[in-house]
Amino acid sequence: MKGLSVRWPLAQAPSGAEQELRDYVADSSHARFSGMSGLRFKTWRMREGEWFEGTYVFVSDEARAEFEAGFRPGADDSPVSxxxxxxxxxxxxxxxxxxxEGWDGFSSSARG
Structure with missing residues (x-):
């Protein structure tokens, strides 16, 4: 399986950015990636005041390359940016x- 991590810095982010990121994931990003062809799963990780990251796992090199080729050119204008x-x-x-996968399995909820 092939992964891709995309990390943004939060050290200079505006006040309230962390909550805005949580809301963005819950309100639109989670739905966008749920059921996406070629994607096994995506996680959104954050260390407040340090970084925010999207971590993707794809079914193949081709699926990752296709996603990355579409993402990179507009990365600086993405909603998270x-x-x-x-x-x-x-x-x-x-x-x-x-x-x-542990006994309790995965939870795909965007809110706690």
Whole structure:
């Protein structure tokens, strides 16, 4: 499986950006990626005041490459970039060696 992480800096983000990011994920981003062809799953991670990250796992090199090719050119104008006031500080492809699902499984909820 092929992964991609996209990370934005939050150190200089406007006040309230973290809550705005939570709301953006819950109100539109989660639905956009739910059921997306070629995507196994996406997680949204954040360390308040430090960074916000989208982590994607795709079914193939081709699916990741297609997504990345469509995302990179407009990354600085993406909704997250507008919320935090900066483009991504890193866009990194990676390999997913394995995934273990625990007894309690995954929750796909966008709100706690």
């Amino acid at each position: 507008k919320i935090v006031g900066a483009g991504p500080e890193s866009i990194e492809p990676f390999e997913v060696v394995a995934i273990a």
